[in-house]
Each structure stands twice: as C-alpha cells, then as structure tokens.
Amino acid sequence: MNILDSKGRLFGKISVLDLGAALVIVFVIIGIFFFPGQTGSVAQVGVTTKPVEVDLIVRGLSVRDPQALLEEFREKGKTNIIIRNQPHGAVDVKSIELLTKTLAIPQPDGSVKALPDPRQEESFSSNLMITLGGRAQITENGPVLGNNKLKIGTPVELEGLTYNFNASVIDVRIK
Template structure:
C-alpha cells in the first residue's frame, strides 16, 4: 500500500488538506489554553496615576452683574466653587484669589496712534475678573486631568454656585509640587 494515493489521501483514507486543518485547529487550542500570555488588560498593567495639586488661572470678560463687589466678596468669603469642564461636572475646587480687572478702551489719538485708557463710563453692570482656582489633578503624559477632562490653556470652565453660573477661559495651568 502506498503512503499517498493519486487523490492526495494518506493510506487511502485521510486527505492531506483535512489533516493540515486538524493540525492548525489543534495548535490554536494548545496556544489558547496552555500558553495564554500575560493576564489582564493594558490599563491594569500600567502604574498607578499620580495626583498633584494644580493652580488654574481663569479670566472672565464682560460678566453682566448688578453688584460686582458683592459677587467678588462672595467668591472670596466662600473660598470654594463648583466647576464644570466640557459639560462634565467635576466637583468643588478652592478659590485662591479673585482680582477685578480694569475696563480698558482703545482710544484713537489725533496723530493716528491708539492709547489704552480706562473706561470712563459708570454703571455699566459688567465686570472683568481673573480667578485663581486650586485643586488636585491626575497627571498624565498629556498634562493634568480633572475628572475625565484634560485641562489646558483655552479650556472653558463653568463656575457655578447657588447664586451664580458663568463661563471662564483658562489662561494658565501650573502643576505644583
């Protein structure tokens, strides 16, 4: 009896193609059950994220408010505010400082130059503020993350409390040691 016949069967019973397919399936089964590799996902194998304090400076331009002094006093007295970053509520952060910024107008001069002068108008019901916030952020390769939102210059932060809700723009982010 010949080892291979004219139809490619071993000893006239088993096809070479069937035998090859069975060997591939057997190797896959052995590979899955006997050599599973590393366990866990990539996220589980990474080091624990580090958390550090951050200082966030935000600017508010043209906030319409009847009594700006009482709003500034409230922010300073309470010392905390709730923030929302990219429509994701984060929680409470510390209000480190609140500085009112002067209202400045660009006034053209007779010689064609432009000077920045204080706005002479009173009772304008609008205020510009620079607010410094502080909190703890997870530090990643892309920078600090509050909650699930990356915090970078230009990020809009919504400040809210029981008497106010307004947007501010991030102008500086410092990671403190």
C-alpha cells in the same frame, strides 16, 4: 433504561440542551460573585496626583454688583466647576481680581492712551481673572481634573449659590 433517549433527554426527563444552559448560567453566576477579578480602572494605574493652579478669564460677565460677587467668592473660598459638561465638584478659589475695562483713546499729539470706559451700558459688564487650586491626576497628556483634560483654552463653568457663568482656562501650573 437508556441514559439518552431518541428525543435527546437524559433518563427520559431532562433535555440535554436545558441541562447545558443551566450549567452555563450557574458557571457565570459563580464567576461573577466568587471570582470578580480586578477592581478599578486600568487607565488610573501608575497615575500620580499633584496640586495644580488654574487661571481663568471671564469676559463680559453681566453683573449688577461685581464687588458683591467678588466678596462671595472670597467668603466661600470654594466654587463648583463643570468641565465640558461634566461636574467635577468644589475647588479652592485662590484669588479673584476685577479687571478694569479701558478704551484706547487717540491723543492730539498722535499717541494713544488707555482710559477707563465711560459708556454707561458697560458698567454692568465685568471682566474677571480667577485662580483656582485643586488636585489633578498628572498623565502623559497633561493634568486631568474630574476625568477631563485641563489645558489652556478649555471652557470651564463656575457654579455657586447665586452665580453660574463660563470662563476659559488661560494658564495651568503643576506644583
């Protein structure tokens, strides 16, 4: 009896190609489960994590009772942020301030004074300055929070139980 017949079968029963394919599959399974290699991302090797503070500005937020919103931020002490449509999670609210809206009003003597805006429709529009704190990975390109670079001008979405609005980063401080 020949080991390999004219049709390429071993001992007349098993095809050489089928046997080769089966061996490749077995080696792949052994390689995946018994020798998985290194875990984790190569991009995170040697990256340090430091506390950062981020100042955000919110302009023209339509809210009926801005003081209630400020109180909610102060009571919770945390808010969820979304950077470039990627959820990051909760960060600390270090401070929040309601900015007064003023208008430049020319005076009879030619000078200009900043006076509170008297328009009724502007009473429901608020400007806020919010300082958030958290831990970010510090890379050579700057701080990374939630797998997104956090730099001045980056749009950030804040989300809580009763609010969801956008803000813009105006300052980043690495501690």
